[in-house]
Amino acid sequence: MEQTVEMKVIARIHSDFPAKFGIPRQSGLVDTRAKIIFEKEYRNPYAVRGLEEYSYLWLLWEFSESKRAEWSPTVRPPRLGGNKRVGVFATRSPFRPNPIGLSSVKLDKIEISNAYGPVLHVTGADLMDGTPIFDIKPYLPYVDSHPQASGGFADQVRGYQLKVEFPAQWKEKVPLEDWEILEEILAQDPRPSYQNDPDRVYGMRYNNLEIKFSVEEDVITVREVVEAIG
Amino acid sequence: MEQTVEMKVIARIHSDFPAKFGIPRQSGLVDTRAKIIFEKEYRNPYAVRGLEEYSYLWLLWEFSESKRAEWSPTVRPPRLGGNKRVGVFATRSPFRPNPIGLSSVKLDKIEISNAYGPVLHVTGADLMDGTPIFDIKPYLPYVDSHPQASGGFADQVRGYQLKVEFPAQWKEKVPLEDWEILEEILAQDPRPSYQNDPDRVYGMRYNNLEIKFSVEEDVITVREVVEAIG
Numbered sequence: 033m034e035q036t037v038e039m040k041v042i043a044r045i046h047s048d049f050p051a052k053f054g055i056p057r058q059s060g061l062v063d064t065r066a067k068i069i070f071e072k073e074y075r076n077p078y079a080v081r082g083l084e085e086y087s088y089l090w091l092l093w094e095f096s097e098s099k100r101a102e103w104s105p106t107v108r109p110p111r112l113g114g115n116k117r118v119g120v121f122a123t124r125s126p127f128r129p130n131p132i133g134l135s136s137v138k139l140d141k142i143e144i145s146n147a148y149g150p151v152l153h154v155t156g157a158d159l160m161d162g163t164p165i166f167d168i169k170p171y172l173p174y175v176d177s178h179p180q181a182s183g184g185f186a187d188q189v190r191g192y193q194l195k196v197e198f199p200a201q202w203k204e205k206v207p208l209e210d211w212e213i214l215e216e217i218l219a220q221d222p223r224p225s226y227q228n229d230p231d232r233v234y235g236m237r238y239n240n241l242e243i244k245f246s247v248e249e250d251v252i253t254v255r256e257v258v259e260a261i262g
Numbered sequence: 263m264e265q266t267v268e269m270k271v272i273a274r275i276h277s278d279f280p281a282k283f284g285i286p287r288q289s290g291l292v293d294t295r296a297k298i299i300f301e302k303e304y305r306n307p308y309a310v311r312g313l314e315e316y317s318y319l320w321l322l323w324e325f326s327e328s329k330r331a332e333w334s335p336t337v338r339p340p341r342l343g344g345n346k347r348v349g350v351f352a353t354r355s356p357f358r359p360n361p362i363g364l365s366s367v368k369l370d371k372i373e374i375s376n377a378y379g380p381v382l383h384v385t386g387a388d389l390m391d392g393t394p395i396f397d398i399k400p401y402l403p404y405v406d407s408h409p410q411a412s413g414g415f416a417d418q419v420r421g422y423q424l425k426v427e428f429p430a431q432w433k434e435k436v437p438l439e440d441w442e443i444l445e446e447i448l449a450q451d452p453r454p455s456y457q458n459d460p461d462r463v464y465g466m467r468y469n470n471l472e473i474k475f476s477v478e479e480d481v482i483t484v485r486e487v488v489e490a491i492g
Binding site: 035036037038039040041042058059060061071074076078079080081082083085086087088090092094103105106117118119120121122123124128129130131132134136164166167168169170171172173174175176177178179180181182183 | 265266267268269270271272288289290291301304306308309310311312313315316317318320322324333335336347348349350351352353354358359360361362364366394396397398399400401402403404405406407408409410411412413
């Protein structure tokens with residue numbers, strides 16, 4: 033029997049996250065905007081015909097930045113403090129036997145571009161810029177939506193947010209239209225959760241900017257905003 | 263840049279559908295029971311630790327019976343009568359660039375078996391017996407559930423059901439505990455929808471049985487139940 037199957041990259045996402053660090057931990061937590069651009073072979077407007085009738089999409093994508101040679105049966109989810117081990121299939125961790133991510137995103141519009149064919153504009157993606165996409169499916173609420181499903185330990189950590197201190201001198205370095213999104217991203221606590229050092233300054237990339245911050249108790253404070261190098 | 267990624271088969275489903283024909287068209291439409299058995303390399307109880315706290319799972323699986331050499335930008339969904347073309351990414355059709363299916367199923371229990379390691383008992387799967395599984399993820403209602411999402415043309419066909427006529431002489435050939443499930447499956451209309459011939463007798467496999475039926479208007483009538491060969 034066949035034990036491996038080859039998946040083709042059909043599209044890539046264009047998002048405001050040039051690096052893995054700082055990306056929201058699940059789709060839909062922050063209203064990040066992104067575009068999906070098909071690879072040349074799949075740039076066919078007919079392939080998305082009818083998709084505009086759906087308000088949400090599923091993206092099946094590659095955890096391209098989280099590859100490990102060996103799979104591990106357990107992982108330590110950052111939201112549980114990073115020291116409790118949970119079975120890999122009981123998490124959405126990227127470190128799983130097959131590097132497939134699953135995210136629902138909101139479909140804002142379909143643009144037919146001369147250069148790129150159909151471009152999907154989406155909100156809520158938790159994908160790094162350039163992430164390879166294997167499949168795009170419509171979200172069917174009558175089979176995909178289970179609002180009463182019990183959510184395991186994820187239930188205990190939903191709604192967790194930090195207060196954001198963003199001094200005006202640094203805020204003005206960020207384009208006005210990005211203020212709200214960036215504050216939402218910071219409120220989600222982009223630290224690796226097993227660290228807890230109020231003096232430590234972290235940096236995360238947002239577009240061409242490096243956002244430096246620290247966290248003390250439940251407050252995240254922006255320390256500096258500089259242009260990123262490279 | 264990498265254009266293909268290899269996926270490993272980590273598990274297979276064991277369901278009551280030995281053939282493709284007759285399988286419910288989406289997960290959750292019928293309360294079919296099935297078991298997920300891990301491939302040898304992945305039979306580790308630690309890998310499912312914590313999964314019992316979730317009531318639903320995502321299965322990412324291979325459309326192993328629906329392979330075509332070339333992808334087609336449009337498909338003709340059976341529920342639309344089979345003659346309207348829709349973009350492949352606006353459907354859940356198996357005939358897509360990558361043969362990945364996505365189904366949410368209810369987790370009934372996790373059995374730790376001496377022979378097979380952890381075995382997941384699930385309800386609502388729309389997978390053929392033996393279908394290869396690439397990944398199992400917990401269903402997270404706070405990110406995966408969008409009950410208000412608009413469902414495109416699928417909205418118009420949800421709730422569609424046939425009346426089932428199942429004469430006692432044939433019903434008694436089916437184990438009592440399977441009556442309800444089998445009637446639900448028949449009510450979903452297992453015909454290829456572009457056919458509409460009341461005299462035609464179809465056969466579908468259910469476990470070791472061949473169920474023969476015909477459809478006239480909105481009534482499906484079982485014509486015969488025989489033991490399947492092969």
